[in-house]
Amino acid sequence: MEDEILALEAASKAIEPNAGERAKLRSAVFEYSEEFLHDIHDKKAYESQDAFDKLLKKNISEEGSALSVILDIIRSDVDTPGLNPASGGHLGYIPGGGIYSSSLADFLADISNRYAGVFYAGPGAVRIENILLEWMADMVGYPKNSGGNLASGGSIANLIAIHTAREAKQIRSQDILKSVIYLSAQVHHSINKSILITGLGDCPVRQIDTDDRFRISTSHLQKLISQDLADGLKPWLVIASAGTTDTGSVDPIEEIAGIAKAHDMWFHLDAAYGAFFALCVNPPESLSGMHLCDSIIMDPHKGLFLPYGLGAVLIKDKQLLYDAHHLTANYLQDALKPRLEESSPADLSPELTKHFRGLRLWLPLLLHGVKPFRAALQEKLLLARYFHREISKIDGFKVGPEPDLSVVTYRYIPKEGDPNEFNKQLLKEVLADGKVFISSTMLDGKFTLRVAILAFRTHLNTLKYALRILSEKAMELETRFSNV
Numbered sequence: 001m002e003d004e005i006l007a008l009e010a011a012s013k014a015i016e017p018n019a020g021e022r023a024k025l026r027s028a029v030f031e032y033s034e035e036f037l038h039d040i041h042d043k044k045a046y047e048s049q050d051a052f053d054k055l056l057k058k059n060i061s062e063e064g065s066a067l068s069v070i071l072d073i074i075r076s077d078v079d080t081p082g083l084n085p086a087s088g089g090h091l092g093y094i095p096g097g098g099i100y101s102s103s104l105a106d107f108l109a110d111i112s113n114r115y116a117g118v119f120y121a122g123p124g125a126v127r128i129e130n131i132l133l134e135w136m137a138d139m140v141g142y143p144k145n146s147g148g149n150l151a152s153g154g155s156i157a158n159l160i161a162i163h164t165a166r167e168a169k170q171i172r173s174q175d176i177l178k179s180v181i182y183l184s185a186q187v188h189h190s191i192n193k194s195i196l197i198t199g200l201g202d203c204p205v206r207q208i209d210t211d212d213r214f215r216i217s218t219s220h221l222q223k224l225i226s227q228d229l230a231d232g233l234k235p236w237l238v239i240a241s242a243g244t245t246d247t248g249s250v251d252p253i254e255e256i257a258g259i260a261k262a263h264d265m266w267f268h269l270d271a272a273y274g275a276f277f278a279l280c281v282n283p284p285e286s287l288s289g290m291h292l293c294d295s296i297i298m299d300p301h302k303g304l305f306l307p308y309g310l311g312a313v314l315i316k317d318k319q320l321l322y323d324a325h326h327l328t329a330n331y332l333q334d335a336l337k338p339r340l341e342e343s344s345p346a347d348l349s350p351e352l353t354k355h356f357r358g359l360r361l362w363l364p365l366l367l368h369g370v371k372p373f374r375a376a377l378q379e380k381l382l383l384a385r386y387f388h389r390e391i392s393k394i395d396g397f398k399v400g401p402e403p404d405l406s407v408v409t410y411r412y413i414p415k416e417g418d419p420n421e422f423n424k425q426l427l428k429e430v431l432a433d434g435k436v437f438i439s440s441t442m443l444d445g446k447f448t449l450r451v452a453i454l455a456f457r458t459h460l461n462t463l464k465y466a467l468r469i470l471s472e473k474a475m476e477l478e479t480r481f482s483n484v
């Protein structure tokens, strides 16, 4: 038996490279990462290529391959086709970027593989998570007894918040048909998913009207609530956005909080996109009421420019988060008794084992300080105002409202023909050029183009280029449209 065991040990050696082998692997990977970054400012933001020749040809097989071959596949079939989120030209959806120091923190977290789920196992790793949550709570203006969790992104953060709200308000199965949820059509679809996943899909959901800037109309909200109360229903949850994905609009947080409080409802604020603008040198006033909600989410992989994989949820009363998630098991009996003041992520979220994702935020914040983040966020706000001003000066473009944060909507109105069709074509042309990536949405039934400015590599020259390409392509299309 011993011989057999030793033979297996020898056969598995490849997964434990020695120092010399590690150095070779490392230098190949770092060389590749430098190759990727050295011309990142010239790389396309979008490459419309759907060929995955090498990727599809390469089978997962018994024998390993050279790292150079694998990096070659990554270069051609992974890091080339589609959207390039690391590019400053990424102006679609809600960008972020992926700062370098965060990638190094991920490397360190993976090397040590500290257990970040339970304080007993990884006290330092858990402390880091708690320090970050306290820092974010402080930014929002939450009290000391608030709590939270570092999740993989905003969607899961929303899920944790909605589940906590349900438990806190004790919505049992028999209450669901009478328990009303209020939200606007501008809410992120991960909210609707969360409602479904938490078993609240049969709650009546009221769609609150929005004003001409796509913000929740509080008078309509009030009206809906009064109607539901008169009908014997129970309003229990209102959800607003601090930065909608479509237009970057910030709902009137303070007024909504007042209404929620008056009716003893839970107020959840989806600030996945907008929260970190509170760090700006001159933070937008619209964000000043964030401390009034019962729960809030924010995405460091958007607003703090981290690589994908980090969203945060905060619950104003930590006890409620704990009550909604704490369960234990025999095999965890050695872990210390949970203490609220040094809580373990496993007691506050659906996850047990989790990636040590705190390090990817903590290390950059310590290394750079908060200052450059404040400046970058302020820069993005100004860039959005700049783009809004400049695009409205170009003949034919009709621009949406002055941006609350860093999303600008606009569309071209052609002299002849269907504007929707024209703007679809215009989008196609801009993507075919590929230097900048923009996306579209439907607003009041109109096909609308948008830029979302949040990639940390997006600067003034990026926006100047975007303005130029939009104007050039619109003119070309206008000629083509009028020639048919």
Ligand SMILES: *Cc1c(COP(=O)(O)O)cnc(C)c1O
Pocket: 094, 152, 153, 154, 155, 156, 188, 190, 241, 243, 244, 245, 270, 271, 272, 273, 299, 311
């Ligand atoms: C991005 C976003 C989400 C979802 O977050 P993910 O990190 O993509 O899961 C939720 N709400 C808003 C407002 C967002 O912008």
